[in-house]
Amino acid sequence: MRVISEKIVKMDKSKKKFDVIISGGGLSGSLMALSLANLAKADGGLLSIAIVETNELIQQKDSTPLFDDRVLALSHGSAAYLEKMAVWQHLIHDASAIEKIDISDRGHYGKARLEAQEHGVSALGYVIEMALIGKGLLKELANKRNIRWFSPDSISDINWQPSDEANKVQVELSSGQSLRANLLLACDGANSPCRQLAGIKTSHSDYQQMALIANVATEKSHKNKAFERFTEFGPIAMLPLTELNGQSRCSLVWTMSPEQSEEVLALTDDEFKQQLEQAFGSWLGSITQVGKRDVYPLILLQAQQQTYHRMALIGNASHTIHPIAGQGFNLGLRDVQLMAALLEEHLETNSDIGNFALLNEYAKQRQIDQQQVIELTDSLVTLFANDLPPLIAGRNIGLKVLNYFSPLKNTLVNKLMGY
Numbered sequence: 124m125r126v127i128s129e130k131i132v133k134m135d136k137s138k139k140k141f142d143v144i145i146s147g148g149g150l151s152g153s154l155m156a157l158s159l160a161n162l163a164k165a166d167g168g169l170l171s172i173a174i175v176e177t178n179e180l181i182q183q184k185d186s187t188p189l190f191d192d193r194v195l196a197l198s199h200g201s202a203a204y205l206e207k208m209a210v211w212q213h214l215i216h217d218a219s220a221i222e223k224i225d226i227s228d229r230g231h232y233g234k235a236r237l238e239a240q241e242h243g244v245s246a247l248g249y250v251i252e253m254a255l256i257g258k259g260l261l262k263e264l265a266n267k268r269n270i271r272w273f274s275p276d277s278i279s280d281i282n283w284q285p286s287d288e289a290n291k292v293q294v295e296l297s298s299g300q301s302l303r304a305n306l307l308l309a310c311d312g313a314n315s316p317c318r319q320l321a322g323i324k325t326s327h328s329d330y331q332q333m334a335l336i337a338n339v340a341t342e343k344s345h346k347n348k349a350f351e352r353f354t355e356f357g358p359i360a361m362l363p364l365t366e367l368n369g370q371s372r373c374s375l376v377w378t379m380s381p382e383q384s385e386e387v388l389a390l391t392d393d394e395f396k397q398q399l400e401q402a403f404g405s406w407l408g409s410i411t412q413v414g415k416r417d418v419y420p421l422i423l424l425q426a427q428q429q430t431y432h433r434m435a436l437i438g439n440a441s442h443t444i445h446p447i448a449g450q451g452f453n454l455g456l457r458d459v460q461l462m463a464a465l466l467e468e469h470l471e472t473n474s475d476i477g478n479f480a481l482l483n484e485y486a487k488q489r490q491i492d493q494q495q496v497i498e499l500t501d502s503l504v505t506l507f508a509n510d511l512p513p514l515i516a517g518r519n520i521g522l523k524v525l526n527y528f529s530p531l532k533n534t535l536v537n538k539l540m541g542y
Contacts, residue, residue: 139300139301139302139303140171140302140303140304141171141172141173141271141302141303141304142164142170142171142172142304142305142306142476143159143170143171143172143173143304143305143306143307143308143476144172144173144175144292144294144302144304144306144307144308145172145173145174145175145308145310146175146278146294146307146308146309146310146311146315146316146317147174147175147176147177147309147310147311147312147315147440148174148175148176148178148180148272148274148310149176149257149310149312150253150256150257150260150438150452150455151310151437151438151439151440151455151456151458151459152174152176152308152310152311152437153174153257153260153261153264154208154210154260154456154459155308155310155437155459155462155463156172156174156264156267156270157208157210157260157263157264157267158208158459158460158462158463159172159463159466160172160264160267160269160270162463162466162467162470163470164470165470165473169269170269170466170470171269171271172269172270172271173270173271173273173302173304174270174271174272174273174274175273175274175276175277175278175294175296175302176272176273176274176275176276177274177275177276177277178274178275179274179275180272180274180275193252193253193336193417194250194251194252194253194338194362194364194374195250195251195252195253195256195452196221196248196249196250196349196362196452196453197218197248197249197250197251197452197453198247198248198450198453198541199244199246199247199248199541200453200457200541201248201452201453201456201541202218202246202248202249204456204460205256205259208263209263210256210259210260210263211259212259213255213258213259213262213263214249214251214255214256214259217251217252217255217365218249218250218251218365219249219250219251219347219362219363219364219365220239220245220246220248220249220347220363221239221246221247221248221249221250221347221348221349221362221363222238222239222240222245222246222247222346222347222348223236223237223238223239223247223346223347223348223349224236224237224247224348224349224350224351225348225349225350225351225406226350226351226352227350227351227352227353228353246347250349250362250363250364250374273296273298273300273302276296276297276298276300277296277297277316278294278295278296278297278311278316278317278320279295279296279297280294280295280320281293281294281295281307281317281320281321281434282294282295283321283431283432283433283434291303291304291305291433291477292304292305292306292307292432292433292434292477294307304477305433305475305476305477306433306434306435306466306476306477307433307434307435308434308435308437308462309434309435309436309437309440310437310438310440311440312438312439312440313424313439313440313443315436315439315440317434317436317440318426318436318440321431321434323426323427323428323431323436324426324427325424325425325426325427326423326424326425326427327422327423327424328422328423328424329420329422330421330422330423330445331380331381332357332378332379332380332381332420332421332445333378333379333380333381333383333384333418333419333420333421334376334377334378334418334419334421334446335375335376335377335378335379335384335387335388335416335417335418336374336375336376336377336416336417336418336419337374337375337413337414337415337416337417338364338372338373338374338375338413338414338415339361339372339373339375339399339410339412339413339414340367340370340371340372340410340411340412340413341371341372341373341407341408341409341410341411342371342407342408342409342410342411343371343406343407343408344371345361345363345371345373345407346363347363348363349361349362349363350403350406350407352402352403352404352406354402354403356377356378356379356383356402357377357378357379357380357383358376358377358378359375359376359377359378359399359402359403360374360375360376360377360446361373361374361375361403361406361407362374362375362376370411370412371407373407375399376446377399377402378421378446381420384418387416388416388418392413395413395416396409396410396411396413399413421445421446422443423443423444423445423497423501424439424442424443425441425442425493425497426440426441426442428486429441429482429485429486429489429490430482430483430485430486433477433482434482435462435482435485435486436458437455437458437459437462438452438455438456438458438459439451439455441455441458441489441493442454442455442493442497444496444497444500445500445501450496450499450500453541454492454493454496456541457489457492457541458489461485461488461489462485465481465484465485466481469481
């Protein structure tokens with residue numbers, strides 16, 4: 124269930140034709156709508172946009188939207204885009220800057236350190252709760268009169284048959300309503316109904332790993348440093364959060380096998396603190412407090428095509444990746460960014476916004492970035508999950524080389540920053 128401001132205009136049920144239909148009103152869908160909201164057509168009018176969202180939008184003042192209680196690592200480029208969209212102003216006071224990243228392999232000599240100052244920026248990225256990003260997006264969307272929410276509702280069928288009418292895609296909603304548009308954007312998650320209705324196949328790899336997520340308080344201040352620590356259990360990421368009641372806090376993402384996750388979930392808080400301290404080390408002193416622990420299965424999901432007739436996949440509908448480098452949401456944000464830029468170009472030339480050329484260009488450009496990030500995360504998972512002596516030696520030499528070879532470090536940092 125998500126909460127929405129009272130300022131959002133109620134849906135005009137008589138209007139069934141739109142320029143764009145967005146399936147899904149979560150982070151990707153809301154950001155997609157906001158990115159398109161100010162784009163003008165040849166006649167000077169703004170794009171008309173429909174958002175179809177499964178969860179109910181309750182009009183309740185000053186409530187927080189329950190997008191998710193997890194946190195996200197935003198790259199420098201993602202934060203810059205959110206600032207362009209006027210969302211960052213709602214987030215800046217709650218975001219914790221990542222000024223340094225410390226990468227190490229437990230029990231071995233390999234270490235690498237990345238520092239924002241060395242790369243001419245104040246922060247490599249930021250850490251912030253998903254719910255706060257969602258709240259900021261909804262605040263900005265509340266003022267857009269050309270956006271209509273259909274919620275709670277869902278797409279039950281899609282008609283892609285060619286038509287002489289201006290609106291070429293027709294979607295049927297569970298409520299019985301029909302909507303038509305020139306373009307359908309699927310921002311509806313890893314189990315995307317739109318992708319399934321289009322018959323787009325996916326490649327699917329199960330890492331046989333779980334991500335254990337919790338917020339923890341530490342004895343020592345993190346000083347805006349993030350840690351990526353590779354252990355025999357799996358990678359441990361400690362991401363800096365803002366202080367709470369004078370306590371230094373971090374968001375923990377601990378990758379482990381399903382069997383290990385069951386054992387760790389069964390531990391008492393004190394037992395969990397002790398095990399985490401032992402695995403992570405004394406970098407932040409003792410773990411003084413542990414929040415709610417959750418586990419999520421880790422998979423790699425890739426759609427075998429990015430587009431269909433008058434439809435494109437955005438975010439998790441197109442790709443779901445391992446969190447080892449914290450790139451999942453940032454990769455999806457760049458999907459949004461490119462789609463908005465391509466639509467703006469086509470509107471300037473009065474071109475059909477659902478045409479093959481636009482969708483083909485989107486697919487071609489996004490494939491390069493997505494493949495690079497997937498190869499990066501996959502190689503890190505393979506390299507640091509293997510205890511063979513040659514690989515241990517190789518990865519530690521690699522960390523040393525990364526630390527002292529500037530061109531390699533600059534390439535990695537630019538990718539992590541979202542450029």
